[in-house]
Amino acid sequence: MKAVLFGIFLLAAGNASASCDLVSAPCSTDSSGNTYIREQNLGGGYNTYRNGDLYSQTHQQLNGTYRETYSSGGYRTYYSDPNRGATYQGDPKGMAGR
Known part of the structure; x- marks a missing residue:
């Protein structure tokens, strides 16, 4: 019985990781179902992950x-911090003007 419950927990956790439900970092999902998570690194820059894989560094x-x-x-070059304003929110994949 414990093994069955553990298996159900793993399946539920796997599905949750594909969305922003359990993520505390800035997170967005595009119309294709891709999830983008942004984390600030120690150097002051940002790493963006798409579906868990490194997508970009800013x-x-x-x-x-x-x-x-x-x-x-x-x-891509920005004249202001793309992770601080509406630019990032409206363009989660960073594809505008590319």
């Missing part, structure tokens, strides 16, 4: 701009 450059580098290659 940091401030010496000239004051912010650079988001994608794990798949490429980058």
Whole structure:
């Protein structure tokens, strides 16, 4: 009986991790069902994870701009912190203007 309950718990936990239900970090889900979680790292930048895999890293450059580098290659430059304003909220995947 304990094994059955443990199995049910694992299935429930697996489903919850695919959404923002149990996540305390900034989190969003797009229309395709992808979940994006943003975490601040020790250097002051941000790591964004898509469905648990590293998607991008954002940091401030010496000239004051912010650079988001994608794990798949490429980058995007912002003139203000994309993780602080409405830009990030309305564009969870960072795809606008790319």
